Amino acid sequence: MQSWSDRMRSLGQRIGLVPTMGYLHEGHLSLVEVVRRRADRCVVSIFVNPLQFGANEDLDHYPRDLSRDTALLREAGVDVLYLPSPLTMYPQGFQSEVSVTQVTRGMCGRSRPTHFRGVTTVVTKLFNAVKPHVAVFGEKDFQQLVTIKRMAADLDFDIEILGAPIAREADGLAMSSRNANLSPAERRAATCLFEALTGARAAVRNGERSATAILDIVRTRLAHEALARIDYVELTDPVTLEPVSAVDPSALLALAVFFGNTRLIDNTVLKRTQ
Numbered sequence: 001m002q003s004w005s006d007r008m009r010s011l012g013q014r015i016g017l018v019p020t021m022g023y024l025h026e027g028h029l030s031l032v033e034v035v036r037r038r039a040d041r042c043v044v045s046i047f048v049n050p051l052q053f054g055a056n057e058d059l060d061h062y063p064r065d066l067s068r069d070t071a072l073l074r075e076a077g078v079d080v081l082y083l084p085s086p087l088t089m090y091p092q093g094f095q096s097e098v099s100v101t102q103v104t105r106g107m108c109g110r111s112r113p114t115h116f117r118g119v120t121t122v123v124t125k126l127f128n129a130v131k132p133h134v135a136v137f138g139e140k141d142f143q144q145l146v147t148i149k150r151m152a153a154d155l156d157f158d159i160e161i162l163g164a165p166i167a168r169e170a171d172g173l174a175m176s177s178r179n180a181n182l183s184p185a186e187r188r189a190a191t192c193l194f195e196a197l198t199g200a201r202a203a204v205r206n207g208e209r210s211a212t213a214i215l216d217i218v219r220t221r222l223a224h225e226a227l228a229r230i231d232y233v234e235l236t237d238p239v240t241l242e243p244v245s246a247v248d249p250s251a252l253l254a255l256a257v258f259f260g261n262t263r264l265i266d267n268t269v270l271k272r273t274q
């Protein structure tokens, strides 16, 4: 991987990277589109990173379909599919970690305390392997995007970090590889996430500013769904990810909800003038 990238760099080509865990959908492909606009060469990595899964999480059930992914990436005109094995990434004796301490504390970090360390460590390794000029991450994983921007700034990575908007299904559900693990009833129930966020947006449009009131609207909508079990619903500052008491002038509304064993996340940025 490194020698391909060295060769491209010596030819003056700009390299873009889209890191993924595979089982690709249109959300992933929209990140590829961003790279194609911002770089000459596009690398997509697929690596289901054991380091970012907790002991009781869904590593063994994470959906995989490499031949379908390969076909989709070929069709999208991607130059390189980088597919490291767990042993290449973490050979015996591996013991180093990259950790971003503050923006990873709340939200997903509270229920998944080792998750972001796993993400920042693997993304650092992917950056060192691929040597991209630009890397693109989805706003669906908003806390991850903020964390990686922080890491790149703090550790002087010479890489432009770009965010891309959330791609959604026709009924509003945010696209996610994990949607494949939902039962038909859970899949129907899961539209409540988007509806809850939409309800909060409508309230803000009608003048609501208070965090308590907005969080109440979201929790009430989710409580109507028997199959939904809330992990968290938070209103935070979109940069520091610290909780805020009002939308002033903007705020990130983010949530994580379990349907059976499948944990889904979604978010929206609320603005005073939206």
Ligand code: AMP
Residues within 6 Å of the ligand: 019, 020, 021, 022, 027, 028, 030, 031, 136, 137, 138, 139, 140, 141, 164, 165, 166, 167, 168, 174, 175, 176, 177
């Ligand atoms: P994953 O394969 O789930 O680890 O995701 C790989 C990248 O795709 C991450 O940067 C995600 O934020 C992004 N991504 C996943 N789902 C979506 C979506 N529905 N819309 C936009 N980006 C997404």
